Amino acid sequence: MTRLAQTSGLTDVQQEIVSTVRDFVDKEIIPVATGLEHRDEYPTEIVEGLKELGLFGLMIPEEYGGLGESLLTYALCVEEIARGWMSVSGIINTHFIVAYMLKQHGTQEQKDAFLPRMALGEVRGAFSMSEPGLGSDVSAITSKGVRDGEEYVLDGQKMWLTNGGTSTLVAVLCRSDEGHPEGTAPHKSMTTFLVEKEPGFGEVRPGLTIPGKIDKMGYKGVDTTELIMDGLRIPANRVLGGTTGRGFYQMMDGVEVGRVNVAARGCGVAQRAFELGVSYAQQRRTFGKPIAQHQAIQFKLAEMATKVEAAHAMMVNAARKKDSGERNDLEAGMAKYLASEYCKEVVEDAFRIHGGYGFSKEYEIERLYREAPMLLIGEGTAEIQKMIIGRRLLEEYRFQG
Numbered sequence: 001m002t003r004l005a006q007t008s009g010l011t012d013v014q015q016e017i018v019s020t021v022r023d024f025v026d027k028e029i030i031p032v033a034t035g036l037e038h039r040d041e042y043p044t045e046i047v048e049g050l051k052e053l054g055l056f057g058l059m060i061p062e063e064y065g066g067l068g069e070s071l072l073t074y075a076l077c078v079e080e081i082a083r084g085w086m087s088v089s090g091i092i093n094t095h096f097i098v099a100y101m102l103k104q105h106g107t108q109e110q111k112d113a114f115l116p117r118m119a120l121g122e123v124r125g126a127f128s129m130s131e132p133g134l135g136s137d138v139s140a141i142t143s144k145g146v147r148d149g150e151e152y153v154l155d156g157q158k159m160w161l162t163n164g165g166t167s168t169l170v171a172v173l174c175r176s177d178e179g180h181p182e183g184t185a186p187h188k189s190m191t192t193f194l195v196e197k198e199p200g201f202g203e204v205r206p207g208l209t210i211p212g213k214i215d216k217m218g219y220k221g222v223d224t225t226e227l228i229m230d231g232l233r234i235p236a237n238r239v240l241g242g243t244t245g246r247g248f249y250q251m252m253d254g255v256e257v258g259r260v261n262v263a264a265r266g267c268g269v270a271q272r273a274f275e276l277g278v279s280y281a282q283q284r285r286t287f288g289k290p291i292a293q294h295q296a297i298q299f300k301l302a303e304m305a306t307k308v309e310a311a312h313a314m315m316v317n318a319a320r321k322k323d324s325g326e327r328n329d330l331e332a333g334m335a336k337y338l339a340s341e342y343c344k345e346v347v348e349d350a351f352r353i354h355g356g357y358g359f360s361k362e363y364e365i366e367r368l369y370r371e372a373p374m375l376l377i378g379e380g381t382a383e384i385q386k387m388i389i390g391r392r393l394l395e396e397y398r399f400q401g
């Protein structure tokens with residue numbers, strides 16, 4: 001069952017971490033995932049198990065109590081977790097992005113204040129760029145942070161916060177005009193504010209409301225919410241990195257590693273769909289033989305497995321590029337684009353292999369079928385990935401004539 005999606009050149013430590021996570025997924029996630037998902041129930045016990053495994057601090061440096069692992073190790077763990085249930089990888093992902101942004105851009109005081117508790121999973125991160133009127137076009141953000149003495153006052157409405165209810169630290173991107181006169185380019189007048197809050201719904205601190213969970217077609221269990229700021233007061237030392245005007249770049253840096261993560265999720269879901277399809281195809285008989293013996297079904301399995309392999313290879317390549325300290329926006333964009341498209345296709349093929357039973361909620365593939373589309377949207381749609389890829393290609397292959 002593990003012939004596909006192997007990764008060469010892993011250290012013993014990496015192999016041990018990934019195989020521990022795989023065991024955890026097989027024993028603790030797969031048996032309960034579909035039931036929890038159908039009930040839209042938060043996987044509290046699974047999250048406690050992930051905390052014990054140290055996964056909330058996987059990439060947080062050891063000096064702050066984390067495991068100090070690479071993006072590749074993290075992505076391989078995410079792939080395993082998404083193979084079990086994509087929503088669980090969503091619970092870790094926004095936490096990981098916020099921890100990464102703090103590690104890369106935070107002041108020393110911010111790192112000391114948050115990273116040790118994030119490594120333990122005591123502080124849990126969410127990040128918030130999107131608003132009701134925009135997702136792809138981040139430069140159009142309207143939420144504002146205005147300086148008032150030693151504080152900033154935040155106003156605006158945010159949309160689509162993964163872990164909006166369960167998180168206790170939200171990185172919120174706002175426009176901040178202080179020091180950036182009118183006419184400053186939009187991406188140079190944005191600031192990331194580190195907003196601490198109580199978990200839950202309603203008014204979670206004065207001026208900050210999390211209205212409730214958005215009801216979604218899939219990706220259930222994990223809470224996705226709006227966030228409303230109405231005169232929310234934030235101390236000036238909670239500007240990420242201590243300087244305003246850098247928020248756009250900080251968020252894009254976070255989203256770039258997030259894209260490798262979404263690619264890894266696509267790989268994991270596609271692997272599970274392949275496993276379900278290849279297993280069902282050998283049990284279901286039509287016209288006197290298992291459907292796996294019909295060439296049309298074998299061809300489907302061949303196509304599915306090839307896509308699983310290709311997506312995994314691109315995801316690993318993008319992660320390794322970042323780990324080597326090189327710019328990886330081209331590779332991350334390609335991996336995210338390909339893995340999410342292939343994931344949708346592999347899931348669809350596994351669904352077709354299941355015939356009518358794929359439509360029944362008793363079969364796991366029904367859940368995967370509703371989960372896969374989220375990957376086409378999160379961390380930038382396919383069109384946005386293609387814009388990034390296209391621009392980078394034109395930089396790399398500039399016409400010299």
Ligand SMILES: Cc1cc2nc3c(=O)[nH]c(=O)nc-3n(C[C@H](O)[C@H](O)[C@H](O)COP(=O)(O)OP(=O)(O)OC[C@H]3O[C@@H](n4cnc5c(N)ncnc54)[C@H](O)[C@@H]3O)c2cc1C
Pocket residue numbers: 094127128129130133134135136137159160161162163216219224374377378379380381382383384
């Ligand atoms: C379940 C879920 C969880 C999410 N979690 C988070 C989160 O934690 N934090 C957060 O900040 N956001 C989050 N998002 C928001 C997500 O990042 C956005 O939905 C996504 O970026 C797309 O933005 P949009 O929905 O506004 O679509 P739009 O930007 O309105 O795009 C609509 C369509 O137009 C296309 N399009 C847009 N611009 C162009 C262009 N220039 N050229 C060609 N086509 C274009 C898009 O590809 C898309 O097909 C989440 C979304 C979902 C569904």
